[in-house]
Each structure stands twice: as structure tokens, then as C-alpha cells.
Amino acid sequence: MRDEPETRTRPGRKSPRAENPAALTVGFVLVPDFPLMAYTAAVEPLRAANTLSGCELYRWWHAAPGGGVVQASNGLGILTDVAIGSGDIAADRVFVCAGGNPAEFDDPPLFAWLRSLARHGATLGGISGGPYLLARAGLLAGRRCTLHWEHVPAFEERYPEIDVVRSLFEIQGDRITCSGGIAALDLMLDLIGRDHGAGLAAGVSDWFLHNQIREGLSPQRMDLRQRFGVRDPRLLRVLAAMEANVEAPLAREALADLARVSVRQLERLFRDGLGYGVHRHYLHLRLDRAHQLGRESALSRAEIATATGFASADELSRAERRRRRQAQAAN
Structure with a gap:
């Protein structure tokens, strides 16, 4: 008998199987002004996995509040093909992709649909600001999650009972959260590896010139x-x-103790390293946090002032005005 011919596969391509595995269905719920980079980094690895494996490992659909065409933050539109509330749609995993100001987004029919999908066995995920909406829907109670760092301060103020970690992504049973951006690529590579092996995940990573697959933590x-x-x-x-x-805010003396230097030496360290003093850096840090909370939370000005170390809303407003004047003078 002749030897069987050797099967050759392209790098990253899985060896042929007698039977192709059943395709997993992945849903993307796109909230208006969703971050296009995060969405693309999530869906493109699925396409690449299909191409490299030579079979349909994944299929996907899109939904959005209101249906039709949903616009990303850069104005590009994605045509949806599933209506919010559909009861007979296939879904193994469903990812909510949101950006902008998720704290202000309120859509009870969407939240009810997400809860229904979870009850019917779908794994629910959030990307970038998407975890905020999962929390609004009551789907992160008792869970650990992550989301984009700019949404974290407002999220922690609103949901102090939810354990937030500042990682790239978190996979905890049937809940998946991702900080967004290119981290969505790392998340999908991890999931592809779990579904179909590390070899295919490495092949997809190589396909996108991504030469290091980062861990979720x-x-x-x-x-x-x-x-x-x-x-x-x-x-x-x-x-x-x-x-x-x-x-x-910590006093300069406490900060100097951390550095094991005198207050005068600490000021010199800041001026040599950053070009300005301790007070200015701390003030700008607090004002930046106040701006984030003002944009992404329903906190009052007084609550924002308290959360950023100011004695009152008036003191916060005066500090903001001074920074604007300084910025205008510098220009």
C-alpha cells in the first residue's frame, strides 16, 4: 500500500477535521456612537478564524436600539440585521459595544432583552462602555468586571458594590467584560484559543501583525x-x-515621606522630572477626574467636588476657571 500523502496546512491554519465543528453565533449590540476600533477589533478576529480554519467557526449578527443603520463615533454606519427584542434569534455570545457617555443611556426594552438572552443561556459581554449597560440591566451583580479606564470613576460612584478591576478583559463564567480599543483583539484571541486551540489563536494574531497576545490581567x-x-x-x-x-488628596509631607525625601527635595524632583510642582500636578489630576465625572455620571456638582477633594462646588468651579484662564494665556 502507498503511504497516505502528507497534509499541508498554512501557518496558523488548523489541521483538517473529519467533521467541522458547529459554528458559534456571536451577537453585537451596537449603541449609537459606539467606538469603531473596539468593535472592529472584536469582529475581525472571528472572520480571520473562519478564513484560516477553512470552515465557518463563527457567524455573527448586529442589533441596535431603533434598528436600521447605527453610527459609530466617527460617523461610519453599520447596518443592523436583528431587531432588539427578537425572541427566536440564535446567540451563544452577545457583546454590547458602547462609548460616549454610557451613564446617560437608558433603554428599558434593550435591558429586558439582554436579561432574556442571559436567561436563555447566552454569555453576555460588554466592550468599552458596554459593561456600564450590563450593570444598568442588572447583569453584573456579584460579578467582577472591567471597562474603559475613562468610564471607571463614574461607574465606581454609581455601582460601589461591583468589583471593578483595571485590566484588559475579564472572563467570569457567562459574563465577559473588556476595556475596549485594541484590548478587544486580545479578548477575542483568548476566546478563539479556548474554543479551537492556541494554534489557531496564534495564527489569527499573526494574521493581524499582533506579535504578542496580552493576558486579560x-x-x-x-x-x-x-x-x-x-x-x-x-x-x-x-x-x-x-x-x-x-x-x-495626600499632603505634601505625606508624599515626601513616600519618596523618603524632604518637601523641598520633592518639589525639585517634580520640577526636574515634569517641569512643574507638586500642587499643580495634583490639582490637574483632580480637575481631570472632575471633568470625567461631570461628563459620565449623574452626580451633582457638590458630589463631584467631594469625590475629587474640593471643599465645595464653588471651589471646584474657581479651580476650573483658573485652569481655563491659564490655558488661554499659554496659547
Whole structure:
């Protein structure tokens, strides 16, 4: 008997199987002004997995409040093909993709549909601001989740009982949350690996020139060393402490103790490393947080002032006006 010919496969392509696996159906619920990059980073790996495997491993559909064409934040439109509330739609996983200001989005029919999908066995996920909507629908109670870092302050104020981690993505049973952006690619690579093996996940990653698959627990943001371009470990310790203590700002003496230097030396570290002093950096950090909360939460001005270390709403407003005047003078 002749030897069977060797089967050749392209790099990243799975070896042929006698029977193709049943396709998983993935739904994307796109909320108006959704972030296009996060959505694309989530759907394109599914297409690539189908192409590289040579069979339909995944199929997907789109839904949006109001149906029709839903616009991304950059104006590009996606045509939906499933109506919110559909009772006979196939769904293994459903991802809500949202951006903008998810705290203000309220759609009871959508929330009821998501709860129905969960009851019928679908795994529910949120991307970027999507976890905010899952929480609004009551689908994250008792769960750990992540979401885009700019939505975290408002989310924590509104849902203090939900455990928020600042990771790229979280997979916890039948709930999946993702911080958005390119992290959605890492999430999908992880899911493809779980579904069909690490080889296919690596092939998809290579297909998109993504030469390192990041783990879910990887941090969302660049570390302080990269963000501020500083290397002094004393200054880095202080910067981290300031970011962790916005509601109750630490005194300069406490910050100097963290750096194991005098207050005068601490001021010199800031001016040498950042070009300005301790007070200015802390103030801008608190004002940036106040701006986030004002844009993405229903907190009153007084509550925002308290959450960012200001004695009153008037003090917060004065600090904002001073920063605007300084910015205008600099220009």
C-alpha cells in the first residue's frame, strides 16, 4: 500500500477535521456612537478564524436600539440585521459595544432583552462602555468586571458594590467584560484559543501583525514611567500614590515621606522630572477626574467636588476657571 500523502496546512491554519465543528453565533449590540476600533477589533478576529480554519467557526449578527443603520463615533454606519427584542434569534455570545457617555443611556426594552438572552443561556459581554449597560440591566451583580479606564470613576460612584478591576478583559463564567480599543483583539484571541486551540489563536494574531497576545490581567494604561517619561523610582512612587488618592488628596509631607525625601527635595524632583510642582500636578489630576465625572455620571456638582477633594462646588468651579484662564494665556 502507498503511504497516505502528507497534509499541508498554512501557518496558523488548523489541521483538517473529519467533521467541522458547529459554528458559534456571536451577537453585537451596537449603541449609537459606539467606538469603531473596539468593535472592529472584536469582529475581525472571528472572520480571520473562519478564513484560516477553512470552515465557518463563527457567524455573527448586529442589533441596535431603533434598528436600521447605527453610527459609530466617527460617523461610519453599520447596518443592523436583528431587531432588539427578537425572541427566536440564535446567540451563544452577545457583546454590547458602547462609548460616549454610557451613564446617560437608558433603554428599558434593550435591558429586558439582554436579561432574556442571559436567561436563555447566552454569555453576555460588554466592550468599552458596554459593561456600564450590563450593570444598568442588572447583569453584573456579584460579578467582577472591567471597562474603559475613562468610564471607571463614574461607574465606581454609581455601582460601589461591583468589583471593578483595571485590566484588559475579564472572563467570569457567562459574563465577559473588556476595556475596549485594541484590548478587544486580545479578548477575542483568548476566546478563539479556548474554543479551537492556541494554534489557531496564534495564527489569527499573526494574521493581524499582533506579535504578542496580552493576558486579560494586563493593565489598560501605559505605566507611569512611559506616560510621564520619568525614571526616578521616588517620583514614580509619589505619582502612583497621587492617582490612588484623588478623593482625599495626600499632603505634601505625606508624599515626601513616600519618596523618603524632604518637601523641598520633592518639589525639585517634580520640577526636574515634569517641569512643574507638586500642587499643580495634583490639582490637574483632580480637575481631570472632575471633568470625567461631570461628563459620565449623574452626580451633582457638590458630589463631584467631594469625590475629587474640593471643599465645595464653588471651589471646584474657581479651580476650573483658573485652569481655563491659564490655558488661554499659554496659547
